């Protein structure tokens with residue numbers, strides 16, 4: 001089974017059947033929590049200007065994201081899963097612009113099926129793929145760990161790979177330990193950087209079984225992340 005793990009967000013990938021883009025800290029943890037709170041979809045924006053343009057065309061959409069991890073002036077939401085816990089997403093759409101996860105996804109659209117996930121939905125996503133898409137004889141999968149150097153997304157990619165292959169899977173506990181110890185996590189524990197919440201990392205390392213996966217669909221040239229129910233085999 002050719003599963004290839006790729007690290008970073010500036011890749012040029014060959015076409016494949018499945019791409020899974022991983023961003024644990026924090027973009028697709030944010031996405032997962034927002035969907036669990038009623039969000040209907042996420043439009044991906046490559047730049048801040050593009051995000052504002054999308055907002056102009058769709059004033060009800062929420063702007064969310066970061067630059068260097070920090071809030072973007074004029075955006076309703078930053079990239080903190082902890083801060084969105086009380087936000088009402090019911091029936092809403094979000095425009096997301098982030099450094100790693102969103103950029104990596106925009107460079108990973110050349111596949112029949114494109115999924116995104118953090119650790120919170122990693123097992124659900126891996127089991128969904130195994131159940132529904134394991135039918136190709138010559139299946140090719142890219143697991144894209146979007147942080148260029150950090151171990152958080154790489155650990156999660158290896159966790160997913162272990163579940164897909166079923167041989168010597170890495171435990172959730174070991175994966176969580178690597179996420180907490182990763183370079184990307186350290187600023188969240190730094191008391192001199194209070195804008196980064198340690199609660200964000202707690203949000204990122206929980207496994208939250210869901211009845212959906214997050215799948216990218218390109219609508220009129222615009223990539224949108226949507227919920228696909230796990231019970232739905234006909235994706």
Ligand SMILES: O=C(O)[C@H](CS(=O)(=O)O)OP(=O)(O)O
Pocket residue numbers: 023025026027028066067068069070079098099100101102147184
């Ligand atoms: O905000 C984040 O967590 C990161 C940016 S950084 O690594 O903190 O600078 O963005 P993401 O695309 O969610 O990895």
Ligand SMILES: [Mg+2]
Pocket residue numbers: 023024025026027100101146147184
């Ligand atoms: Mg990240």
